Amino acid sequence: MIELKNIEKYYANKGVKSYILRHVTTSIKQGEFVSIMGPSGAGKSTLLNILGMLEEPTYGEYHFMGEDVTAMKERQRIELYRNHIGFVFQAYHLIDEMTVAENIEAPLLYKKIPGAERKSRIADVLDRFNMVAKKDLFPNQLSGGQQQLVGIARALVAQPSIILADEPTGNLQSAQAEQIMDLFKKLNQEENITILQVTHSEKNAQYGNRILTIEDGVIKEDVSVNG
Amino acid sequence: MFKLNLKIALRNLWKNKTSSFINVIGLAIGLAACLMLLLYVTYELNFDKESKNSENVYTVMTNIPGDNGKVSNTFEGSTTALGPLLKEEIPEIKHLARMNYLKKALIAVGENSFKKLGKFAEPEILKLFDYQYIVGNAATAMQNPKSVILTESTAKVLFGSTQVLNRVVKYQDKEDLTVSAVIKDLPDNTSATLKFDYLMPWAFYEMVDASAKELNWGNFSFVTMALLDPNTDVTRVNEKIDKVVKTHLEQANQPYFLYPLSKLHLYGKFENGVNVGGDIEQIYLFVALAFGILMIACINFMNMATAKSEKRAKEVGIKKTIGANxxxxxMQFLTESMVLTFIAVIVAIALLEIFLPTFNNLLNIKLSIGYFSASSWMWILGIVFLTGLIAGSYPAFYLSAFNPIQTLKKRIKSGGILAINLRQVLVVGQFCFAIVLIISTMVIYRQIQFIKNRPMGIDVNALVEIPQDGELKTKFEVVKSQLLKSGAVKAVSQSSVGLSHRGQNFMDVKWEGMAKPLNTQLFNQVATTYDFIKTNGIKLKEGRDFSKNFASDSAGVLISATALKVFGYTNPIGKTVTIFDDKYTIVGVFDDYVWDSPYQSNNPVIVFFDPNRTGTITMRLNEANSIAQNIATITEITKQVNPAYPTDIKFLNSIYLEKYNSEKTLGILSNLFGGLAIFVSCLGLFGLVAYSAEQRTKEFGVRKVLGASVTNLMQLLSLSFVKMIVVAIIIAVPLSYYAMGKWLSKFEFHTEINWWIMLLAAFGTLAMALITVSFQAYKSAKANPVDALKYE
Structure with missing residues (x-):
């Protein structure tokens, strides 16, 4: 599904190149649950952003489902966002002016899915996440864990083939974090959704089936986990 | 999608109440000002366009030849002989009507008598203009010479009803006329020569005025209007007219030409016989003003929106990652600005309705929203749409271009260097406009004051005039002695025209030792009897006023100081001038006085002695009594002598005030809209500072903890804004100096632009902006740092 070849990322500042990523080469298959780990500033988030096409690598090749991402136009990227990629953020990034239901509906609107189907899909997701009662609340009326659930629901509703999560539990208490991780695992196993998460927590990493460890922009370790 | 956008837009507005309020009020004021000016412009542009044939109606203009084959003057007017000739010789003319200018004349039903504007015209006038008949019709309305067409309001005043067909009114206390039709009142934007209260047939005019009957080529007291075939080329017709007139009249050196009636109001200025614009320039100015204010409000919106970009950027980032293009x-940002504009329009129309009466009062016109036709509503809709687009486009394009990852990582530095610069440029632009308006207002005001303070050569205070009608013509001496005896007045004189008048010019003057064979200087003539100088308070420089002690005064003249200059006499008293082949002796020389425009030097005046040329009685009130008492006495005496006519007493100082009207309009408008521009600009500035303060709450908290004083913080926040105002001042001052210098140079007598006007405007604006900024700055600088640092 994802092929990275010799990805490099650096910032040139006053003639000095400061590398974020160096020679990153790896591949991720459909249905994997990969955790990216490493100390602060190692380049985990940058890698995830490159995978999510939010940032462009300075150098290297990136193929997403067989297509060369670096050569893609913005319109094609947006098509990928709409159909294949779901994002989950550490700070949830819900739209404050929209209710829970509207937040979840937004990606479907951009995907131009007809109204009836939108309704049934939203109802479905709300039901699955036990949030039917909260559908008309605004994000600031929810707890952090609930907000993140909405964030995941929003990522899922468009039925993506991969979810990219940047420290999804970083702002949550451990009980809520566990709930989220359980959910990810379930999605991965039952629906065969590829999940890529950046995390600090050794415990959370254990939910997945593969751990990439990055240090100073280089992949140090690539191990399988037998959960 | 649209529904959701709309919903979110409304929620956003509700959430940011301060900025929404500033935006809505700013835009509403901008739109209201814009609509008001456009209303005024629509009113002016539709002058004389009520009739469906209006674009084919032409009026005859006459060129007066001057020196060197040039045209010295062009005016709307023609002779009685021209009309019939044109009708016969020019086939392109479908209908043609001769008429007179309007004249106030007495019209009465029994005791109910009024002086109203009457007009005489040939029946074909009814084909030129499609009047709306309440009773009667165009076919029969002017058949009978002794008939009259009343307007609705005249009929109501006279009879109390409009159903008055075949009823009888008395004209000038002499002739009985039958009402043949009642028409709807003419719209306010009908030109003065056509806005009659009642209309009478030309045939009747020929009965009461011999000058109307004879076919004459020398008397220009008439108007000729024609309806041309729609497909006619007017230039061709005018060439034909020139030829036709020349074959019939050898000495025809006064070319006539047809000019579109509906253009005359706005394009009425002629130089050397060619149109050089006119009031349309003011219209352009007002349109510019209207859109300027609207732009200021739009800029506010743009600035507020981009200032908030940091907050909105996050939203953009999220939406992009979930598939928004x-x-x-x-579309979303435009929806937001459209919603806001729409709310602003509603507020604007409410504002317009509330302030229209005040505005009408100020300008002395009668505007109503009804002047907007269906097509103008389309225009308004267009303006609203455009406003929304302009206000929303910059934020929309600017914000939507954000890169999602930057926005989500909060790396965005309030939009980068370019955005900050653009915002600053916009603020500078706003204040430039406002400062230019303020300076213009002050210069216009000073110019009006300057002209008002110029010596007029007469003392208009306590001076009144009444028209010399009916018995007042024949029994003037009786009335005069009665008035003087009553003690209500100190002096009385009669004259052919009022002190303030137009026209009455002539050129046929010869004097002793004249170098040129022919005089080309226009002179103004006034005919009077005794006490002219004394009554009007004119300063006599040499000689004396006309006196009963000198029988020879009937061949004497008084001349003005400039007239003396033209003649070049060193000892004028006793010298003679020849006017219309009659010899007159100069008995006195008086200082020039203002009788026409106060903005330029008036033509020299020659005052004749002639008891038969009556027109106006001027009286100097006795200031020992109250004005009301004096007026009552005068009314009583004139009523006694002249019962048929109502007494119409006019104060000369208000007549002279009217001379400043067009500049006053300009002054009022620039004052009003200059004030609004400043207000809206300050509103925007307030919003920006408030937002900037909110953004820097944390920074201020930290600084305060580190020991910064309130003053330090206020300086920090205010300085960048003050800098922009200073830049605006630097740009606006020379700009307005140039523009106002140009405006002033239009006037022969004008004030100078003082440096202190510039200084006052600059410091005034700066002070206003400073107050706006400091209010917010003080608030945020005083805030408790703990509150600020609790965030995040």
């Missing part, structure tokens, strides 16, 4: 984001 740029178009959908642009």
């Amino acid at each position: 740029r178009v959908s984001l642009i």
Whole structure:
């Protein structure tokens, strides 16, 4: 599904190149649950952003489902966002002016899915996440864990083939974090959704089936986990 | 999608109440000002366009030849002989009507008598203009010479009803006329020569005035209007007219030409016989003003929106990652600005309705929203749409271009260098406009004051005039002695025209030792009897006023100081001048006085002695009594002598005030809209500072903890804004100096632009902006740092 070849990322500042990523080469298959780990500033988030096409690598090749991402136009990227990629953020990034239901509906609107189907899909997701009662609340009326659930629901509703999560539990208490991780695992196993998460927590990493460890922009370790 | 956008837009507005309020009020004021000016412009542009044939109606203009084959003057007017000739010789003319200018004349039903504007015209006038008949019709309305067409309001005043067909009114206390039709009142934007209260047939005019009957080529007291075939080329017709007139009249050196009636109001200025614009320039100015204010309000919106970009950027980032493309984001931001504009329009129309009466009062016109036709509503809709687009486009394109990862990582530095610069440029632009308006207002005001303070050569205070009608013509001496005896007045004189008048010019003057064979200087003539100088308070420089002690005064003249200059006499008293082949002796020389425009030097005046040329009685009130008492006495005496006519007493100082009207309009408008421009600009500035303060709450908290004083913080926040105002001042001052210098040079007598006007405007604006900024700055600088640092 994802092929990275010799990805490099650096910032040139006053003639000095400061590398974020160096020679990153790896591949991720459909249905994997990969955790990216490493100390602060190692380049985990940058890698995830490159995978999510939010940032462009300075150098290297990136193929997403067989297509060369670096050569893609913005319109094609947006098509990928709409159909294949779901994002989950550490700070949830819900739209404050929209209710829970509207937040979840937004990606479907951009995907131009007809109204009836939108309704049934939203109802479905709300039901699955036990949030039917909260559908008309605004994000600031929810707890952090609930907000993140909405964030995941929003990522899922468009039925993506991969979810990219940047420290999804970083702002949550451990009980809520566990709930989220359980959910990810379930999605991965039952629906065969590829999940890529950046995390600090050794415990959370254990939910997945593969751990990439990055240090100073280089992949140090690539191990399988037998959960 | 649209529904959701709309919903979110409304929620956003509700959430940011301060900025929404500033935006809505700013835009509403901008739109209201814009609509008001456009209303005024529509009113002016539709002058004389009520009739469906209006674009084919032409009026005859006459060129007066001057020196060197040039045209010295062009005016709307013609002779009685021209009309019939044109009708016969020019086939392109479908209908043609001769008429007179309007004249106030007495019209009465029993005791119910009024002086109203009457007009005489040939029946074909009814084909030129499609009047709306309440009773009667165009076919029969002017058949009978002794008939009259009343307007609705005249009929109501006279009879109390409009159903008055075949009823009888008395004209000038002499002739009985039958009402043949009642028409709807003419719209306010009908030109003065056509806005009659009642209309009478030309045939009747020929009965009461011999000058109307004879076919004459020398008397220009008439108007000729014609309806041309729609497909006619007017230039061709005018060439034909020139030829036709020349074959019939050898000495025809006064070319006549047809000019579109509906253009005359706005394009009425002629130089050397060619149109050189006219009031349309003011209209352009007002349109510019209207859109300027609207732009200021739009700029406010743009600034507020981009200032908030940091907050909105996050939203943009999220939406992009869930599949929004740029178009959908642009649509969303535009929806927001459209919603806001729409709310602003509603407020604006409410404001317009509330302030229209005041505005009408100020300008002395009668505007109503009804002047907007269906097509103008389309225009308004267009303006609203455009406003929303202008206000929303910059934020929309700017915000939607954000890169999602930057926005989500909060790396965005309030939009980068370019955005900050653009915002600053916009603020500078706003204040430039406002400062230019303020300076213009002050210069216009000073110019009006300057002209008002110029010596007029007469003492208009306590001076009144009444028209010399009916018995007042024949029994003037009786009335005069009665008035003087009553003690209500100190002096009385009669004259052919009022002190303030137009026209009455002539050139046929010869004097002793004249170098040129022919005089080309226009002179103004006034005919009077005794006490002219004394009554009007004119300063006599040499000689004396006309006196009963000198029988020879009937061949004497008084001349003005400039007239003396033209003649070049060193000892004028006793010298003679020849006017219309009659010899007159100069008995006195008086200082020039203002009788026409106060903005330029008036033509020299020659005052004749002639008891038969009556027109106006001027009286100097006795200031020992109250004005009301004096007026009552005068009314009583004139009523006694002249019962048929109502007494119409006019104060000369208000007549002279009217001379400043057009500049006053300009002054009022620039004053009003200059004030609004400043207000809206300050509103925007307030919003920006408030937002900037909110953004820097944390920074201020930290600084305060580190020991910064309130003053330090206020300086920090205010300085960048003050800098922009200073830049605006630097740009606006020379700009307005140039523009106002140009405006002033239009006037022969004008004030100078003082440096202190510039200084006052600059410091005034700066002070206003400073107050706006410091209010917010003080608030945020005083805030408890703990509150600020609790965030995040």
